[in-house]
Amino acid sequence: MDILIFVNFFLVFMIGASLCSWITYEFDNYEIDTSLRNKLFKRSKCDHCGEKLKWYNLFPVFSYLFQNGKSTCCNKQINFKYLALEGFAGVILLLSFSLNSIYLGIIALLVLALVIFDERYLEIPLWINIAMLVWVLNYHQNNSSFEMMQNNFMFALIVFAALLLLYFIFLKVKGYAGFGLGDAILIFSICLHLGLPLGIYAITLASLGLLVKILWVKRYKEQHAFGSWLGGSFLVITLYQEFYGFAGLASI
Ligand SMILES: [Zn+2]
Structure with a gap:
């Protein structure tokens, strides 16, 4: 060698x-x-x-x-x-x-870190959120899809604003946060990366996963980590897109 x-x-x-x-x-x-x-x-x-x-x-x-x-x-x-x-x-x-595809290796490690932190401490460390956002920006820069990402920006911003609104309404009405702000930042990155409709698919997949988990473990009153499910869905869709998405596009 x-x-x-x-x-x-x-x-x-x-x-x-x-x-x-x-x-x-x-x-x-x-x-x-x-x-x-x-x-x-x-x-x-x-x-x-x-x-x-x-x-x-x-x-x-x-x-x-x-x-x-x-x-x-x-x-x-x-x-x-x-x-x-x-x-x-x-x-x-x-x-x-x-x-x-070193990009995939980096995001896989980041998501793994996200999962263990969120499951253990029920919050997403800021550095993981920043690293994931930087990853998204770099990914599109290097794959000449920066313009596509810019098109996703409005969608991501609207989703993020809606989540913030929801967060504060929940806080006002119930007196505690329904989800973490870290989750909202993560969802912003996911929507920025995947756009429509894949971003919505990722959030739906994560919500379904968490729902199944809650029903499975029968702990309805406890706080559950959502970020780990978001990260997992993000990774699965990104990997799928990487291996099948572009091949699929090429065959059209
Ligand atoms: Zn020693």
């Missing part, structure tokens, strides 16, 4: 794994540590003795393998989830890269 291709593959894998490593830290410390400075620059610590990790402990996947799954400070077992999650994210990104 060409050495340059190998280096490229290795880098892509490491980017996926590092991204996942950061997300895992963020997930574990969400609500505990909310300082932005810490989120970005704080050095990771050993889970057992709290000692700051050295630079050679910080390579996702590889540090774990070379250290035989043991911490170098206190020689205790490092949680296997780090290896599994980082390896998984690295492979997803590498796979999408080798299929020439």
Whole structure:
């Protein structure tokens, strides 16, 4: 194999794994540590003795393998989830890269992060919403469909405004929020990306999914995550469109 291709593959894998490593830290410390400075620059610590990790402990996947799954400070077992999650994210990104659709790998990882955060904390972190919006803008820029996205803008804005109105009416009448503002921002991105009618399909699919889940688990009074269903539908439709949509268009 060409050495340059190998280096490229290795880098892509490491980017996926590092991204996942950061997300895992963020997930574990969400609500505990909310300082932005810490989120970005704080050095990771050993889970057992709290000692700051050295630079050679910080390579996702590889540090774990070379250290035989043991911490170098206190020689205790490092949680296997780090290896599994980082390896998984690295492979997803590498796979999408080798299929020439790294965009799909990135959005798949973002949606996975969205699902675990929303299911666990019942809110969508702002950074995920921003990342998804940036993804949508970049996607259309690079696929020369920017004009199409601009045409979707009005539709997305109207849906977003309607949701805001609904949000405040609900708050006024019931005294609590019916859904999160994060969901409204996510729906804006989805409508901007998919346009009509696919955007409506995605929202309908997500609502049906959540409805089935609520009926299934029979918890009618509790709060349920909606963002994870939205993200899931968004991903499914985007993947479908990517693999069948354009092929379908070409055959017309
Ligand atoms: Zn330690």
